[in-house]
Amino acid sequence: MSFPSRGRFLPLARWAGLEAYVQAARVAIRQAVCYPADIFIEFISYPFAFLGYFFFVAALFGSGGSVQGYGLSTLITYFSLGWVLRMIVDQRLDGNVAALVQSGGVVSHLVRPVDFLHYLFAGFVGRGCLRFCFYALPAILMLTTLFGEDISLRSGDVGWFILYALVAFRMAFELQMLLGLTAFFLTMNHQISWTVDMTIRLISGLIVPLNLFPEPLFRILELLPFQYLYFKPIQVFLHPAEIWNMLAGLTVGMLWTLGLALCNRTVFRAALRRHVIYGS
Amino acid sequence: MSIMRTLLLVLRFMGVHMKTMLLYRTNFFVGLTSQIIYTVLSLSFVGAFLAGGRVINGWDFGRIIFLLGFGDVAFGLSAIFLFRIFVGFEQTYIIHGGLDKLLVQPLCILFNLMLRNMDLNQGAVVIKGIVVMLIGAQLSGTVWTTALVLLVAVLALSGAMVYCAVYVAFLTLGFWFRRRNSLVGPMLSMNYLVQYPLSIYPTPLQVFLTLFIPLGLATYYPARAFLEIQEDGALINLAWWPLPLLGLCSLVLASVVFHVGLRNYASSGT
Numbered sequence: 001m002s003f004p005s006r007g008r009f010l011p012l013a014r015w016a017g018l019e020a021y022v023q024a025a026r027v028a029i030r031q032a033v034c035y036p037a038d039i040f041i042e043f044i045s046y047p048f049a050f051l052g053y054f055f056f057v058a059a060l061f062g063s064g065g066s067v068q069g070y071g072l073s074t075l076i077t078y079f080s081l082g083w084v085l086r087m088i089v090d091q092r093l094d095g096n097v098a099a100l101v102q103s104g105g106v107v108s109h110l111v112r113p114v115d116f117l118h119y120l121f122a123g124f125v126g127r128g129c130l131r132f133c134f135y136a137l138p139a140i141l142m143l144t145t146l147f148g149e150d151i152s153l154r155s156g157d158v159g160w161f162i163l164y165a166l167v168a169f170r171m172a173f174e175l176q177m178l179l180g181l182t183a184f185f186l187t188m189n190h191q192i193s194w195t196v197d198m199t200i201r202l203i204s205g206l207i208v209p210l211n212l213f214p215e216p217l218f219r220i221l222e223l224l225p226f227q228y229l230y231f232k233p234i235q236v237f238l239h240p241a242e243i244w245n246m247l248a249g250l251t252v253g254m255l256w257t258l259g260l261a262l263c264n265r266t267v268f269r270a271a272l273r274r275h276v277i278y279g280s
Numbered sequence: 281m282s283i284m285r286t287l288l289l290v291l292r293f294m295g296v297h298m299k300t301m302l303l304y305r306t307n308f309f310v311g312l313t314s315q316i317i318y319t320v321l322s323l324s325f326v327g328a329f330l331a332g333g334r335v336i337n338g339w340d341f342g343r344i345i346f347l348l349g350f351g352d353v354a355f356g357l358s359a360i361f362l363f364r365i366f367v368g369f370e371q372t373y374i375i376h377g378g379l380d381k382l383l384v385q386p387l388c389i390l391f392n393l394m395l396r397n398m399d400l401n402q403g404a405v406v407i408k409g410i411v412v413m414l415i416g417a418q419l420s421g422t423v424w425t426t427a428l429v430l431l432v433a434v435l436a437l438s439g440a441m442v443y444c445a446v447y448v449a450f451l452t453l454g455f456w457f458r459r460r461n462s463l464v465g466p467m468l469s470m471n472y473l474v475q476y477p478l479s480i481y482p483t484p485l486q487v488f489l490t491l492f493i494p495l496g497l498a499t500y501y502p503a504r505a506f507l508e509i510q511e512d513g514a515l516i517n518l519a520w521w522p523l524p525l526l527g528l529c530s531l532v533l534a535s536v537v538f539h540v541g542l543r544n545y546a547s548s549g550t
Contacts, residue, residue: 041466048469051485052476053325059480060329060336067329191307195314202321212328 020114025126032130043135047142050083053207054147068212074238075209076150080143081237082206082230085165087135089172089229091127093120094193097180107277117177117268124173157240160250164233167253171228174260175200181264184271205231225256286391293395301400312404315352319412322348322475337479338509342419346507348475349416350432351499352409354439355471358447358498359402361394366447367464369393370454380547390448390538420507428506435502435520438527442498445530448538455541474499479514486515497526 032039054076061072070078097120100106109116144151179193186192201207204226211218221227232253236246301308323345330341339347365373373379373393382392413432422428450463474495478486489496504511505520 041463045465045469048466049472051481052473055480055482055485056325056336056476057329060334067332191310191314195310195317198314198317198321202317202324207321207325208328213324 021118021122024114024119024122025129028123028126029130032127039134043138046083046087046135046139050079050086051146053079054143058147058150070209070212073150073152076147077152078209078234078238080140080147080151081161081234084136084139084143085168085230085233086206087139088128088131089169091124091131091172091176093124093173093176094179094183095190097177098183098190098193101180101183101275104277106275110272117264120177121173128169157237160240160246161233161237163250164228164236164253167250167257168229168233171225171253171257171260174257174264175229177264178260178267181267181271184275200226200229203227204229205234209234225253225260228253228256289387289395293398294400297398297400308401308404311401312408315404315408319348319352319408337477337511337514339477340420342416342421343503343507343509344416344476346413346416346420346422347477347499347503349409349411349413350436350439350503350506351471351475352405353413353436354409354498354502355443356402356405356407356409357436357440358443359405360399362397362444362447363402364397364399365393366451366467369451374454374545377547379545389542390535422507431520432506434524435506438524439498439502441524441527441531442494445527445534446493446495446498448531448534452534452538452541455544470495477504477511479511483515490515494526494530497523497530 057072057075057079061067061075065071066074097106100109106116109119112119179196182192203210203221203224206229210221210227210231213221232249236249240246241249326341326344326348330336330344333340336344373382379389382389385392387395417424446467450467453463470489470493473481473485474489478489478496478500481489486496490501501518502520502523504514505518505523510517
């Protein structure tokens with residue numbers, strides 16, 4: 001794999017004071033491509049995890065019918081977009097942060113003259129780009145081959161979807177970061193991470209469109225930020241609303257993300273105050 | 281090795297693992313909570329689409345719940361004995377050379393590995409599976425008799441044997457292909473596929489899950505035989521009685537392959 005030479009984009013990054021973070025993104029990509037077998041193994045895990053949903057709804061609604069306005073085509077498009085997004089944002093940053101905390105390796109990051117959280121986000125962006133190329137694009141190709149007739153990408157509003165997806169990307173980082181930071185307090189947080197991830201999959205609309213839940217539950221889930229991970233971005237694609245509504249939704253999503261970022265800052269400061277690293 | 285000695289060893293090691301488990305009780309309860317959430321996730325999906333009496337190839341909501349529960353029981357039983365080895369075999373026993381120690385001990389290596397790596401926390405999966413299976417059976421109108429209880433126990437054990445065979449076959453690959461990551465991710469993901477009736481999948485995928493990675497034999501075929509469901513589009517209609525035989529055969533075959541792979545083991549010099 002070839003990378004753009006340093007000279008091409010680093011002057012701009014240096015001018016913006018982002019050189020270290022651009023390098024962090026490059027390092028994250030390089031670290032990931034060091035183990036192509038791992039990329040392959042992780043990639044093939046995804047279709048096994050999500051194809052069941054696709055074939056299930058295809059068998060159920062293949063000969064027509066719908067549930068609350070969701071017909072076969074809408075559901076296949078919904079799941080396609082959801083799982084493609086999932087492949088990009090599901091970077092298990094929580095596990096990486098926990099490993100750094102458990103091994104004490106976090107100290108080598110703390111002594112560097114860069115902001116730890118920004119550094120991790122830069123890596124998240126780098127891996128996100130890599131996952132878009134190596135996971136999302138092949139997945140789109142595979143899904144188009146299997147369910148091409150039922151995926152309707154033309155009618156959607158791609159511009160708004162991308163904006164919402166960017167908010168989802170940052171929110172996914174903040175949520176994974178928050179889970180990772182719990183390792184400072186609990187040390188072993190693997191099982192908790194897994195449990196929370198399962199819950200988030202459910203209440204973010206990845207498994208079932210949220211409006212298929214009973215009305216009272218849907219009303220509660222609408223009050224939470226998790227819908228901005230999958231449900232909202234896919235909804236603006238499938239059912240574009242008035243521009244002001246979409247703008248308002250986007251603003252709310254951004255405010256939730258900002259709130260989570262501030263929460264992470266606070267938790268991180270609290271964690272550092274109580275964290276003790278032994279050894280030299 | 282006599283049967284008595286085998287049983288004695290299993291009980292001894294179970295006792296040791298039970299003591300460890302009691303030291304870390306929270307792990308068990310956190311694990312149980314995770315499992316319950318995992319099941320809620322699956323039930324939500326199925327419930328959202330099958331609510332209102334919809335049926336998919338002869339499987340209604342209750343029957344699919346039964347399939348989910350049965351799969352958990354079979355998976356959980358196998359996971360107690362072999363899942364921990366499956367997750368860490370390459371790293372612990374091949375790359376770090378942990379197998380050297382076992383090679384000089386007077387016990388079958390596979391059995392030794394199983395005894396040392398029992399994970400009684402996986403009992404939570406079995407308990408949850410039994411509850412879900414009972415709910416599914418209730419919803420699908422099953423009237424329990426002694427014969428049916430025995431039948432479901434035999435089928436769950438045969439399903440567990442198939443799972444064990446798959447783990448052993450996968451971890452045996454480590455003798456030839458050293459990997460940084462184990463294949464636990466794809467394997468667990470494949471479990472999602474067998475939560476649903478195989479007849480919803482295209483024929484090549486059904487063949488794959490029946491013959492090549494036969495997780496269908498561990499969950500779908502036994503559940504279908506138990507519920508006596510006749511389906512259109514199913515690859516084969518298996519009665520219940522060949523399933524325990526298939527489970528046993530697959531386990532024996534996997535064990536043979538493991539011992540062939542063992543000849544290829546090169547010690548790391550520990």
